[in-house]
Amino acid sequence: MNDEPPPKAIDLPALLDQSPDDFRAWLAAQGAPGYRAGQVWRWAIQKRAESFEAMSDLPGALREELARAFRLRTARIDARHESPDGTEKLLLRLADDERVECVLLRDDRHHRTVCLSTQVGCAMGCVFCASGLDGVVRNLTSGEILEQVLALASLLGENERLSHVVVMGMGEPLANLDALLAALERITAEDGLGISGRRVTISTVGLPEPIRRLAQSGRPYNLAVSLHAPTDALRNELVPANRKIGLAAILAATDEYFGATGRRVTFEYVLLDAVNDRPEHARELVSLLRGRAALVNLIPFNAVEGLPYRPPASGQTARFAETLTASGLAVKIRYRKGDRIDAACGQLRRRLGPS
Numbered sequence: 001m002n003d004e005p006p007p008k009a010i011d012l013p014a015l016l017d018q019s020p021d022d023f024r025a026w027l028a029a030q031g032a033p034g035y036r037a038g039q040v041w042r043w044a045i046q047k048r049a050e051s052f053e054a055m056s057d058l059p060g061a062l063r064e065e066l067a068r069a070f071r072l073r074t075a076r077i078d079a080r081h082e083s084p085d086g087t088e089k090l091l092l093r094l095a096d097d098e099r100v101e102c103v104l105l106r107d108d109r110h111h112r113t114v115c116l117s118t119q120v121g122c123a124m125g126c127v128f129c130a131s132g133l134d135g136v137v138r139n140l141t142s143g144e145i146l147e148q149v150l151a152l153a154s155l156l157g158e159n160e161r162l163s164h165v166v167v168m169g170m171g172e173p174l175a176n177l178d179a180l181l182a183a184l185e186r187i188t189a190e191d192g193l194g195i196s197g198r199r200v201t202i203s204t205v206g207l208p209e210p211i212r213r214l215a216q217s218g219r220p221y222n223l224a225v226s227l228h229a230p231t232d233a234l235r236n237e238l239v240p241a242n243r244k245i246g247l248a249a250i251l252a253a254t255d256e257y258f259g260a261t262g263r264r265v266t267f268e269y270v271l272l273d274a275v276n277d278r279p280e281h282a283r284e285l286v287s288l289l290r291g292r293a294a295l296v297n298l299i300p301f302n303a304v305e306g307l308p309y310r311p312p313a314s315g316q317t318a319r320f321a322e323t324l325t326a327s328g329l330a331v332k333i334r335y336r337k338g339d340r341i342d343a344a345c346g347q348l349r350r351r352l353g354p355s
Helices: 020-029 036-046 060-069 142-153 173-188 208-216 232-238 240-244 247-261 279-289 316-326 347-351
Strands: 076-082 088-093 099-106 112-115 119-121 136-139 164-167 200-204 222-226 265-271 294-300 330-333
Touching (some): 099 119, 099 142, 136 173, 142 173, 164 173, 173 200, 173 208, 200 208, 208 247, 222 247, 232 240, 247 265, 265 316, 279 294, 279 316, 294 316, 316 330
Parallel strands (some): 112 164, 200 222, 222 265, 265 294
Antiparallel strands (some): 076 088, 088 099
16 A cells, blocks of 8 residues: 555545546555445445545545545535525535526425536526526536536435436536446445436537447436427527527437437426417427427526526416317426525526636
């Protein structure tokens, strides 16, 4: 074993960024048996150990080598806000001083859902979303995605357990698909958090090729497409990324996803007063999605400071939903939680200003 003092922690690679194969190779180089990998991951993920020294069933010499080779934690909590409805939001400061948001949602007596970010900022430019107002800075690593889950899990009470994962925070998840899939492998693994892949939902603005990659990956994750408009003309205004893609290409990819996985695709639709919530928009949406095994998730807009958009007028959400259901579409209305704590993507990061 090495007797030299360890390098500064900031210079070390993150343990949570290590692939299973790479970590087993590192253990082998230390002369440690392969089963130690499962022990380390259980300590790091299930028990959320704060130091390698705390991993008490590992040999002391191995704990020392781990501390010399890796950082166990790379993020710290910059801000924590809690809503009366039980929603909690964290602003995490990463090793390079960039910041991302993640949210814990308490939906009923049993559901405890984490909402994760995949990028610092976002490049998709949705005009009503706070995440993309400052553009994208960089992708998160798989470890930084996973660390959000661990930070949120630390907020749970003794009788609470994480049940669901939604990747709907800052950033476009499919623009960082490799890191996301690596993080989800740990989240769903038995020596990780053991959350069923069928309880994981990935939300995308609609990137056709990554959707096809996800469909062929063999993972049972749910797919949600942030639609927000029933025509290319309107979607080009609301979701500028659509100009290079188009609804036809997105729907073709989602049809392939359903064909490959058998899992119904959710289409998310944020309702903006007098912009995309009129009766004609509902009828156009029916025409667009008719015949597809789809769920339309209607989301009344959550006001963002500095943006000109408003939530739909009283009763408009229900009327919009009625038009869809009368035509045979499955519809769910999702009212945002945590409004009092800037729970919508990117709001807290912007409100607290630069790092």
